[in-house]
Amino acid sequence: EAQVTQNPRYLITVTGKKLTVTCSQNMNHEYMSWYRQDPGLGLRQIYYSMNVEVTDKGDVPEGYKVSRKEKRNFPLILESPSPNQTSLYFCASSLSSYSGANVLTFGAGSRLTVL
């Protein structure tokens, strides 16, 4: 089944404890992206990657890191989480970032709480 898989789905952690949210897709998609969703603010892009080893900041990158060493994986790293990073996180991918092939498929989401 074609899908985007995120883990963990739920996580409660404490301020400053490094964590990684994994994202993997099995569709051979070139483009991958991370979003956070907060009430009243919609989906905001954190980072995106147009292909392996090519990543760039989205609209809200502060406090996050990413890497794209393989095509299928795009982990989101919070080096020192803070309570304002409590949110619902979505990983998404598309065939490419060009018109006609940029329809996004989303993972199931990861709900993160930072105490």
Place this chain on the structure above:
Amino acid sequence: QKEVEQNSGPLSVPEGAIASLNCTYSDRVSQSFFWYRQYSGKSPELIMSIYSNGDKEDGRFTAQLNKASQYVSLLIRDSQPSDSATYLCAVPRRIIQGAQKLVFGQGTRLTINP
């Protein structure tokens, strides 16, 4: 002006009526437009895409695009309680070398009342 703007709602519509969801965008050269549906606690899923001015119909859903007015809408005919969800409008933003990334509106929460 926000890049992609939607009324956040909530929009309440009686069962069987037409639900009308609206979205405006700021980039005049945008070429493709998407509507995603998101049930509470779930991830967004694509329900409609539209690339040309006019209407595009898919079952009970109709997407309407007016590039001159920078306006895209989604109509849901014969609304059902199962249509109750948040509807997200997404518009591409150019990045580099013709590549694009999707920018989302804040979403409109729709409730269909039996």
